[in-house]
Amino acid sequence: MSPEQAQVGGQVGGSCTSGPGTVPLPELPEGHQGRPVTLTDSAARHVTRFLARRGKGVGVRLGVKTTGCSGLAYKIEFADEIAPEDVIFEDQGVKVLVDPKSLPYIDGTELDFVREGLNEGFRFNNPNERDRCGCGESFRV
Template sequence: MAITLTEAAARHVTKYLARRGKGVGVRLGVKTTGCSGLAYKLEYADEVAPEDMVFEDQGVKVLIDPKSLAYLDGTELDFVREGLNEGFKFRNPQEKDRCGCGESFRV
């Protein structure tokens, strides 16, 4: 079981946490929503909860609740710039389908 980050994602998270002045890493999860059933959640985490699974890649901690891990195992988190837009991208090998609007997915 593993969650990994590309160099670009790790650099972005590290820079943001330093600017923010606090935080232990990012919290990754899934929520039920959208056309296809599941959507990714990503937020900066200030502390590790007792139930969190903790992965570390390129010096960045990724915290995941055990329920979400089943849907996210093997995911690579990337940070990309496409034209004027920039943001995190999830490369999840378990993803079977994604809705047309790109907001949700199915495993």
């Protein structure tokens, strides 16, 4: 895996994805809390080290796309610039950029970076998740 690819929950790719995520996001019920997206110490250290090694970047961009057997999947990438529509959080010196359409689905999420055996990757601790597919590739709110 190249450093540009972000691994989520120990999974790269997956067998239950149903497409590239071009379908519009489903409507979310009213009542999301507007809580910040945060990083654990481990995630902040990983992002900071990786941005320094890359020699460029302003932070990490998080979002969701429609795909998989449960409906939504996380997107994560290192961001080189801030888009005008981005919602920006800063935690432990790291900028977290979220597109406004994804924000209700990841509102209050904590991004962690974990190592389990030979696997390492980002894990989303999302209080809005109600269900996750068996392979861990997608989720539902």
